[in-house]
Ligand SMILES: NC(=O)c1ccc[n+]([C@@H]2O[C@H](COP(=O)([O-])OP(=O)(O)OC[C@H]3O[C@@H](n4cnc5c(N)ncnc54)[C@H](OP(=O)(O)O)[C@@H]3O)[C@@H](O)[C@H]2O)c1
């Protein structure tokens with residue numbers, strides 16, 4: 677169980693031999709993604725290409741303004757606007773990023789919403805919450821793969837982390853992938869994390885040498901409650917002074933999650949709130965599930 681000081685010290689030692697790393701934080705405009713991006717900027721002393729992807733430009737610009745300024749010419753920290761609940765947006769943004777970054781070293785995906793409302797379909801027929809927690813993440817990884825592979829082929833880091841709820845999923849209905857037939861708040865809460873487990877396994881099988889992590893961040897004091905579209909959850913944000921007593925700050929969670937990313941060995945990994953690997957005795961998905969989820973996702977996100 678690495679402590680905060682251990683993981684910060686580890687992260688501070690990150691000095692890539694290949695020069696300026698490229699890191700993309702989808703969901704880097706708030707909460708855990710912001711914490712990761714800030715830690716990355718601090719440990720690289722600003723000498724990293726950093727892209728924050730999200731909807732809130734004002735939040736992004738405030739975060740970027742506080743990053744240490746790069747001392748190497750041509751290095752930029754920037755915001756790219758994208759509502760990731762729509763696959764057509766994800767595809768467009770990914771293709772624009774690909775033209776600009778032939779190599780990508782780190783991709784962190786943490787865009788999320790907290791809602792207890794029922795199924796809410798986007799114009800593409802995907803439930804909004806599953807789109808943000810899973811489908812959009814899958815499509816980002818898939819479409820940015822040429823740049824991740826190029827980094828790996830050049831002997832550089834090529835690592836992806838999806839921050840959601842590793843080890844907290846449940847059994848999924850392989851005949852109702854996407855939950856069109858039997859959507860419930862509970863089924864969605866079980867499916868999102870298990871789809872993410874299948875995602876990291878599916879990508880690791882196809883791309884040996886790269887790292888794909890699904891992490892569980894623990895309880896983190898972020899804007900997730902305040903931003904909820906469920907009134908009871910917004911109300912619960914009044915409890916934050918109390919929640920703070922046992923929740924991680926977003927800064928601490930950011931260090932631990934960045935550690936999970938920087939420390940990852942090749943393959944599919946599930947990591948915990950400290951950034952350490954989970955030891956899984958028994959899974960609720962198998963190779964057949966991984967392939968069926970893969971095929972389903974390929975179809976649903978191909979717009
Ligand atoms: N906080 C916790 O205790 C906790 C516990 C377990 C799991 N998690 C998971 O961890 C992840 C991060 O949560 P957090 O606490 O950091 O949340 P947060 O502070 O509310 O941040 C959520 C991020 O997601 C982005 N986002 C949401 N919907 C988006 C959309 N449609 N398009 C683009 N970006 C979108 C937001 O960016 P914009 O506002 O710029 O759109 C923001 O950067 C979530 O998946 C959450 O389920 C959190």
Ligand SMILES: *[C@@H]1O[C@H](CO)[C@@H](O)[C@H](O)[C@H]1NC(C)=O
Pocket residue numbers: 793794796804905
């Ligand atoms: C569905 O999502 C849209 C966009 O986020 C939101 O405006 C609307 O209130 C949601 N509907 C329900 C029933 O949650």
